[in-house]
Structure formats: structure tokens, C-alpha cells
Amino acid sequence: MDRCLMYLRKSRLDTDYDEVSVEETLSRHRQILDRFCKDKNLNVVEVLEEVVSGESLAARPQMMRLLDMVSTGMYAGVVCMDIERLSRGSSMEAGYIMQIFQTNCCKIITPGKTYNLQNESDEQFTDMKFMFSRYELKTINKRLVRGRNQSASEGKFMGSIAPYGYRPYKLAGQKGNSLRIEPEEAKVVQMIFDMYGQQGMGYNAIAYALNDMHIPARKGAWGQTSIVNILTNEVYLGKIRWRREPVKKIVKDGFLAKTRILNDDYDLYDGLHEPIITEGQWDRVKAVQSKYSHISVHAERDLKNPFAGLLFCEKCGAIMKRYLPHPKESPTAWYRCPTRGCDCKIIKCEVVENSIHKAMGDWLENYILEIESDRQPKADPVATALEAVRGQLTQLQLQQENICEYLEKGVYTIDMFSKRNASLAKEIKQLQSTEADLLRQQGEGRQREQTTVQIIPTTQHILENYPTLTVKEKNRLWKLIMKKATVYRSRDDKLTVHIYPNLPK
Numbered sequence: 001m002d003r004c005l006m007y008l009r010k011s012r013l014d015t016d017y018d019e020v021s022v023e024e025t026l027s028r029h030r031q032i033l034d035r036f037c038k039d040k041n042l043n044v045v046e047v048l049e050e051v052v053s054g055e056s057l058a059a060r061p062q063m064m065r066l067l068d069m070v071s072t073g074m075y076a077g078v079v080c081m082d083i084e085r086l087s088r089g090s091s092m093e094a095g096y097i098m099q100i101f102q103t104n105c106c107k108i109i110t111p112g113k114t115y116n117l118q119n120e121s122d123e124q125f126t127d128m129k130f131m132f133s134r135y136e137l138k139t140i141n142k143r144l145v146r147g148r149n150q151s152a153s154e155g156k157f158m159g160s161i162a163p164y165g166y167r168p169y170k171l172a173g174q175k176g177n178s179l180r181i182e183p184e185e186a187k188v189v190q191m192i193f194d195m196y197g198q199q200g201m202g203y204n205a206i207a208y209a210l211n212d213m214h215i216p217a218r219k220g221a222w223g224q225t226s227i228v229n230i231l232t233n234e235v236y237l238g239k240i241r242w243r244r245e246p247v248k249k250i251v252k253d254g255f256l257a258k259t260r261i262l263n264d265d266y267d268l269y270d271g272l273h274e275p276i277i278t279e280g281q282w283d284r285v286k287a288v289q290s291k292y293s294h295i296s297v298h299a300e301r302d303l304k305n306p307f308a309g310l311l312f313c314e315k316c317g318a319i320m321k322r323y324l325p326h327p328k329e330s331p332t333a334w335y336r337c338p339t340r341g342c343d344c345k346i347i348k349c350e351v352v353e354n355s356i357h358k359a360m361g362d363w364l365e366n367y368i369l370e371i372e373s374d375r376q377p378k379a380d381p382v383a384t385a386l387e388a389v390r391g392q393l394t395q396l397q398l399q400q401e402n403i404c405e406y407l408e409k410g411v412y413t414i415d416m417f418s419k420r421n422a423s424l425a426k427e428i429k430q431l432q433s434t435e436a437d438l439l440r441q442q443g444e445g446r447q448r449e450q451t452t453v454q455i456i457p458t459t460q461h462i463l464e465n466y467p468t469l470t471v472k473e474k475n476r477l478w479k480l481i482m483k484k485a486t487v488y489r490s491r492d493d494k495l496t497v498h499i500y501p502n503l504p505k
């Protein structure tokens with residue numbers, strides 16, 4: 001058997017037994033699991049015992065170690081009392097933990113059940129997958145890499161891609177990276193700060209101006225987001241920005257209902273790199289931004305587009321861009337086809353969202369009807385064939401018994417028996433292989449049916465709870481139930497929307 005780990009942790013539930021101490025609980029669990037592993041022949045190479053019963057991942061050092069070990073991909077399974085032992089009390093982090101197990105093909109082995117997160121048809125996994133979609137994995141990831149805090153406080157650059165205007169370089173004689181100024185880009189950064197802070201240009205106007213001047217952007221063309229990102233990044237002041245625990249939990253009916261990232265809650269350290277702009281330039285930009293305080297600058301960094309990665313122009317196939325005009329021009333968000341020359345007109349985001357929501361609802365209704373009519377007793381060719389094959393098999397087996405009897409009674413000679421038996425055996429073997437084929441086909445059919453039906457509750461959930469979902473949740477759920485959607489608004493304002501539900505082939 002492959003290498004396994006054992007994880008022991010006293011959970012809050014155990015405190016209901018009061019008197020029992022943490023050590024006693026752990027040693028009791030240890031005994032149970034030791035016996036279980038012996039029975040199942042599991043090769044446990046290391047036991048991790050969590051004595052602190054912490055709520056968050058950071059307060060569970062053994063769990064952090066466990067995740068590090070699982071991430072090496074060297075362990076086939078983790079043995080624990082129950083699956084809650086891994087995730088309980090930190091439902092926020094459960095999704096993240098499960099993700100690590102899944103990507104490293106590590107099973108969760110409990111005396112009650114073994115969870116193979118690779119196995120899509122495992123219904124437990126389906127529940128968990130649904131759960132994952134609701135968690136802010138990235139946020140948790142940041143908390144996990146707490147060790148990097150130290151480097152940030154030393155003013156080192158922690159990212160993988162340097163901000164526009166800089167290039168990363170390896171620090172000589174010590175660990176870590178810093179940034180050096182890229183002169184051409186630095187001029188553009190200063191220009192952006194002046195356009196906004198002094199010339200009163202909006203984010204979009206600046207983006208258009210830069211594109212007009214043919215100043216190359218990092219990726220594609222300049223857009224509102226890239227301008228906002230530059231105008232809000234303290235890196236240009238020579239600082240290193242480091243976020244800390246930007247999570248807010250709202251518990252509703254005992255469930256974690258919403259999570260929100262508070263982006264303005266982060267640490268700033270003096271960087272090892274040179275600033276590009278002056279404090280004066282920064283302050284002028286801040287002053288203008290606070291005038292438009294009704295648009296949250298930080299909120300720009302949160303996901304705003306519920307169809308991110310899903311919505312395409314029906315005419316040219318380009319991915320539709322969401323954009324927000326300067327508040328002076330229009331208060332609503334729009335989708336726009338970015339292709340030059342494509343005649344798809346801009347469409348209000350709200351209109352697209354309502355149309356897709358409605359289209360999905362209509363589709364679901366028809367789909368449920370379709371499945372129900374499918375369920376009507378109907379000739380199943382595989383089942384019919386299987387029945388026939390099994391009938392023939394029984395016949396042949398009877399004949400085989402008969403010839404044995406004939407041989408005993410002296411009706412058949414040994415030679416006759418051998419010939420007859422050989423031909424019967426050959427026929428039986430052929431039929432058995434046909435039977436196996438048919439059974440496999442039937443199994444595949446059932447599996448397909450299962451994944452097909454699965455889309456229904458997910459779709460119902462998103463449609464019913466739509467107004468209460470965050471944009472991130474909307475996006476994750478749409479991605480679960482939809483391959484893509486296409487929209488097109490013609491010159492004469494005819495809007496077409498097509499949805500592509502995520503059905504198995």
C-alpha cells in the first residue's frame with residue numbers, strides 16, 4: 001500500500017464529553033485509527049497530532065504541515081476520524097483544503113468512508129465541489145503564505161509579475177527580488193498620474209488617449225482597469241503593499257453566507273526600490289478620487305463581471321468586455337465587443353444578465369420535461385439485448401448439464417461428449433464476452449444519466465438565489481452550469497442571446 005499520513009485533531013464536538021482531556025481524546029482516536037489501519041493494511045508513515053484546537057488554518061500548525069506534505073504529491077491518503085476533522089470550524093478553508101487533496105490525488109480515509117476527490121461521480125464530492133465554488137480560495141491562499149510577510153516587511157518585491165514601469169531583479173547576496181525602473185514605462189506612469197490628478201481626465205479617457213498615442217500596454221490595449229490599477233498602486237511611491245487577512249465573514253442561519261475582501265485593509269512597507277512618482281502627484285490623484293467617492297476605487301479590483309470568461313460576441317466570437325463609463329457620462333455598466341470593425345452594439349450589463357437568467361430558466365424547464373419524458377418506460381436496446389444474451393446463456397448451460405447426463409447414461413460416447421462440450425463452451429464464452437460488453441455500455445449510460453441530472457439542482461440554486469449571490473459566486477456557479485453564452489445587438493437594436501448549458505457529451 002502507498003504511503004499514508006494520519007491526522008488527529010480534537011474537534012469542538014468532542015468538548016461535549018467535557019471531562020475528557022485533549023490528550024485523552026487524541027489517544028482514544030489514535031487507538032481507533034491504529035486498529036483501522038491495521039485491518040485495512042494501510043501504510044501510515046507519519047502521525048500528525050493537533051493539540052491546539054484552533055479555528056483558523058493559521059492556528060492549526062499541524063494542518064499547515066499536513067497540507068505542505070500532501071502538496072508534495074507523495075502521499076496516497078490521509079487517515080482521520082471523519083472528514084469534518086479536516087475542515088470543521090473553518091468552513092471558509094474547507095474548500096481550499098479539499099482542493100489540495102484533489103490536485104495531489106490524495107484520498108481522505110475515514111473509518112466510515114474513503115473519499116476519492118478524483119472521482120467525479122462520488123456524490124459526496126459533488127456536494128463538496130458545490131461548496132468550493134462559494135469560497136474565496138485566493139484569500140485563504142494569501143493567509144497560508146504567512147512566511148512571505150517577513151520578506152515584504154523587508155521591502156522586497158513579492159509578486160511574480162512586476163508592476164508596469166518596473167522590472168524585477170534578483171537581489172545580490174540575499175534571498176528575494178526587488179524592482180528596477182524601466183525608464184520608458186516610468187514616463188508613461190508619470191503621465192497617467194498627471195492626466196488624472198492635474199488634467200482632470202477620467203480612467204477611460206486616459207486609456208483612450210494612451211491607445212491613440214500608440215503606447216504599448218502590457219497586454220493588449222489600455223483599458224480602464226489597467227489605469228485604475230496604476231493610479232491606486234503605492235508601489236510607484238516606493239512602497240511594498242502587503243495584504244493581511246482581508247476576509248469578512250457573514251454568518252447567516254449558521255452558514256457562511258458571504259465573504260468580502262476589504263481591499264483597503266493592508267500593510268505598506270518601505271520598498272527597496274526607487275519611486276517613480278512624488279508624494280505630491282500621489283496626493284493630487286487621491287484628492288480627485290475622493291471627489292468621486294461614490295465609485296469605490298478598490299471595488300474595481302473585485303470581480304464585477306458575473307460572466308467573466310463566459311460571454312462572447314455572437315458575431316465575431318471575441319470575449320465581451322465589461323466597462324463602466326466615467327460617472328459623468330453614464331452610471332450603468334455595459335458590455336462591448338472589443339473587435340475593431342465588429343458591428344455588435346454595446347449592451348447594458350443588466351439587460352444581458354436578465355436575458356441569460358431568463359434563458360437559463362426557460363431551458364431548465366424544458367430540460368426537466370425532457371428528462372421526465374425520457375424516464376417513461378421506453379425500449380432500452382441495451383437492456384433488451386442483455387436479456388436475450390442471458391436467456392441464451394441459461395439455455396447453453398442447461399444443454400451442458402444435459403450432455404453430462406447423456407454421458408453418464410451412456411447416450412453419448414466420450415468422443416461425442418468432448419466435441420459437443422467444446423462447441424458449447426465456445427458459444428458460452430462468446431456470449432459471456434457480449435454480456436460483459438453490454439454491462440459496460442449500461443454502466444456508461446447510467447453514469448452519463450447521473451451527470452446529466454446533476455446540472456438541475458445547481459441551476460435551480462443559482463436561479464432561485466440569484467439576487468443574494470455575490471458577483472464571484474455568480475461567476476463560479478455560471479461556470480458550473482454553462483459552457484458559454486453569446487450575445488449580439490444588431491444595428492437595429494435586435495438583441496440575441498444564446499446559452500450553452502454545460503452538458504456531458
Ligand SMILES: [Zn+2]
Binds near residue numbers: 318338
Ligand atoms: Zn464582435
